[in-house]
Amino acid sequence: MISLNVNEKDLQVDVDPETPLLWVLREHLDLPGTKYGCGVAQCGACVVHLEGEAVRSCVTKVKRAENKKVVTIEGLAENNDHPVQQAWTEVDVPQCGYCHSGQIMSAAVLLKENPNPTDEDIDLAMAGNICRCGTYSRIRKAIHVAAEINKSST
Numbered sequence: 001m002i003s004l005n006v007n008e009k010d011l012q013v014d015v016d017p018e019t020p021l022l023w024v025l026r027e028h029l030d031l032p033g034t035k036y037g038c039g040v041a042q043c044g045a046c047v048v049h050l051e052g053e054a055v056r057s058c059v060t061k062v063k064r065a066e067n068k069k070v071v072t073i074e075g076l077a078e079n080n081d082h083p084v085q086q087a088w089t090e091v092d093v094p095q096c097g098y099c100h101s102g103q104i105m106s107a108a109v110l111l112k113e114n115p116n117p118t119d120e121d122i123d124l125a126m127a128g129n130i131c132r133c134g135t136y137s138r139i140r141k142a143i144h145v146a147a148e149i150n151k152s153s154t
Helices: 021-028 083-091 100-113 119-126 136-153
Strands: 002-006 009-013 047-050 053-056 069-071
Touching: 002 021, 021 047, 047 100, 053 100, 083 100, 083 136, 100 119, 100 136, 119 136
Parallel strands: 002 069
Antiparallel strands: 002 009, 047 053, 047 069
């Protein structure tokens, strides 16, 4: 049994410790918001927070998450009202939407570490998140909007 804290809930899963965290979240814990994109940590669709760090859950073994805090897109904000989620809606970022849970999770960590990023900061931090629809300019704009929302709420 592996003990996890996922979205503030203490849970146990009976899986092989080598199982990718992505599959534990999706298949064992019924948290489908974290997406499978490539399986080799190249696209960013599977980003979750592990102890506050953005990690690629498709290559993160569940044993690495044992007794640690994991946050998925479902747990980022109780009412989907995290500043990044608000900005994503305000800017109308998603086209197909598939990559956006990973994009949002990466952006949330960026803003936590750098509350007032430049375009260059955003491009650098988000470079590992692929959007097949090419909404990169809207993603950048939404991150700036989220930074402003953060400023106005403090």
